[in-house]
Amino acid sequence: MIRPVPRALALTLGVLAGAAQLVLATPASAASSTYYVDCSAATNGSGTQASPLNSMPAANAVALTAGDSVLFKRGTTCEGQLYAHYSGTVNSPVTYGSYGTGAAAHIDANGNYAAVWLKNASYVTVQDLELTAPGDNTTARRGVWAQAVDSGDLTGVTLQRLDIHDVRGVLPAKTGGSAASGKYAGASGGIVVEGLGTTTPSAFKGLRIADNTIHTVDRAGIYFWSNWCRRADLVGFWTSLCTAAWHPHSGTVVEDNTLTDIGGDGLVVKTSSDVLVQRNDLDGFNERAGSVNAGMWTANSDYVTFQYNRSAHGNTTADGQGYDVDHSTNHVTFQYNVSHDNDGGFFLLCPYGADVPGQSKDFVIRYNLSVNDHARTFQVCGGGLVRGQIYDNTIQLPDDANHLIVTEGATKDGALDVAFTNNLVRGASSSTSALWTLNDSAFRIDHNLISGAPVPPTATATVTAAPLLAAPSTTSSDPDDFTLLAGSPALGAGTAIAGNGGRDFFGTAPASPPSIGFHEGN
Structure with a gap:
């Protein structure tokens, strides 16, 4: 039996249905707004293009x-x-940028x-701005x-098309x-990314840093840090720096x-996982730091890939390597x-x-070109390498007497579990005096x-x-100049690598x- 709906209830349902229609007719969110800032304007306006804000405090005051x-x-x-x-x-980021011509x-x-x-x-884009931060390096x-x-x-932070200089x-x-001055927490540089705190694990996920020009900055070009970096793999001297359990930045693309013209390190990825660093061009690092700095590198991190990058003109032999x-x-x-x-x-x-x-485990160095890199081609610090692979690289040695091709400071024999395979090493006029200061039997050269x-x-099998x-030389870094010609003894002379x-x-x-x-050749 179908019971009739009481009139009072019917009226109530009708009102609710009408209200629901009104709710459905209302936009899901308010329309976004654009606030314009012209710091050359004489007076502070309302933020429209015709009446712009005219100062940084006014811009920061907008909710x-x-x-x-x-x-x-x-x-x-x-x-x-x-x-x-x-x-x-995710679909409506907050954006900071430029307008006009x-x-x-x-x-x-x-x-x-x-x-x-x-x-x-989260979900912030900073783009199309020129940024400077003058100081006295102190x-x-x-x-x-x-x-x-x-x-x-x-999540969802993008830093793109920025011109960053005079930092x-x-x-x-x-x-x-x-x-260590200017590094770790509170680092100085062009772009510095930090995860900090004591109560809530915090990191950037899916950060994208792209198409930026960074020049004349101190200390680093691009630098990642987090104090959420304690884990079993951590090197001992970082225990005072890492004050919280491992919670890395992840999914980063640089x-x-x-x-x-970078004062210290070029591009440094620390306390991170699943990172892609590609097609970046670094020319001139450790220009002013006077301490240990390298071009592009990573520490206390997992699953980081550096590819299609160039690193050149590092100015020190205290580190100073390209990578x-x-x-x-x-x-x-x-x-x-x-x-x-x-230089390094x-x-x-x-x-x-x-x-x-503190060991370095399961690393791969392959299909790279090194030309006229001085002091030493590969330098190994006094620690352990585990399941390392260095293969299919082409190396043009510098015209330096007593150049070190591989030098190591391992503390005991068997610490360097590395396979050095299918690499092409071409000497220059002074390279007959080059040295391999390598004593570890676990470092296999084949x-x-x-x-x-x-x-x-x-x-073995050299x-x-x-x-x-x-067209090889110590003065050209054009990869095409180091390709194999027909009849090269390197063609098909390597060994298969899984x-x-x-x-x-x-x-x-x-x-x-x-x-x-x-180069595989034809």
């Missing part, structure tokens, strides 16, 4: 919601620190710690300072401080950035990169302790082409004939057997 934008007028300069602390959503708007930190301070915010300075502090994980942060050469697999790392890959004219050499491998935490340079006594390259990446530097699949060096 933003998802989809909102704050745009600075091109061709003008605003002094002060932009404080980006409002979150957007001409050069990107300029934000001068003017004595503040950073030109842009992005703190505890106080921390950054172009962009991205922080996650007891915030939980922050004058802490440098040991200027302060007289230790080699690509297509140009870095020049570095540092301590407490697992599954790090360097492939398809170019290194040239670095091509590659640093810097684990700590053969029998204590199926390499070593021409015009000494062959270590432990090496080819010593001239490699027949297109999981070889499926392509050489130029995109060709390795044959069976493969060639020696970074």
Whole structure:
């Protein structure tokens, strides 16, 4: 039996249905707003393009919601620190950028710690701005300072198309401080990313840093840090720096950035996992720090890939290598990169302790080109390397007497579990005096082409004939000049390596057997 609905209830349901229709007719969210800032304007306006805000304090005072934008007028300069602390959503980020025509708007930190301070915010895009942070190299300075502090994980942050320069942060050469001055927590540099706090594990997830120009900055170009970095793999001397359990930045992409005239380290990934660093160009690092700095490197991190990068003109032999697999790392890959004219050499491998935490494990260095890298091609610190693979690289030695091809400081025999395979090493006029200061029996040297340079006594299946390259020299870093010519003894002279990446530097699949060096040939 169907019972009739009482009239009072029917009226109530009708009212509710009408209210529901009204609710459905209301937009899901308020329309986004754009706030315009022209710091050359004489008076402070309402934030419209016709009546713009005219100062950084006025811009920072605006409460933003998802989809909102704050745009600075091109061709003008605003002094002060932009404080980006409002979150957007996955489809409606909060955006900071420029409007109008001409050069990107300029934000001068003017004595503040950073030109842009992005703190505890997700789904934020900072783009198309010129950023400077002048200083005297004694106080921390950054172009962009991205922080996650007891915030939980922050997602969807993009830093792109920024021109960052004249960031004058802490440098040991200027302060007289230790080699670590300006690094770790509170680091100085062009873009500094930090995870900090004590109560809530905090990190950036899916951060993208792309298409930026970073030049004339101190100390680092791009630098990652987190104090959420304690784990079993951690090297001992970091226990005072790592105050919280392991919670790394992850899913980061750093690509297509140009870095020049960097005071210290070029591009450093620490306490991170699942990171891609590709197509970045670094020319000139450790220009002013006067301490240990390298080009592109990673420490206390897992599953980091560096590929299609260039690292050149490092100015020190205290480190100073183009690339570095540092301590407490697992599954790090360097492939398809170019290194040239670095005072400290091509590659640093810097684990700590053969029998204590801090080893470098399961790393791969393949299909790279090194030209005229000085001091030493590979330097190994006094620690343990586990399941390391160095294969199919092409190395043009410098014209330096007594160059060190591989030098190691391992504390005991058997600490360097490394396979050095299918590498092409070409000597220059002075390379007959080059040295292998390598005593570890676990470092295996097999199926390499070593021409015009000494062959270590432990090496097996070595080819010593001239490699027949297109136009090799110590003055060209053009990869095409180091390709194999027809008839090269390197063609098909290598040994098969499982999981070889499926392509050489130029995109060709390795044959069976493969060639020696970074070029498979025809």
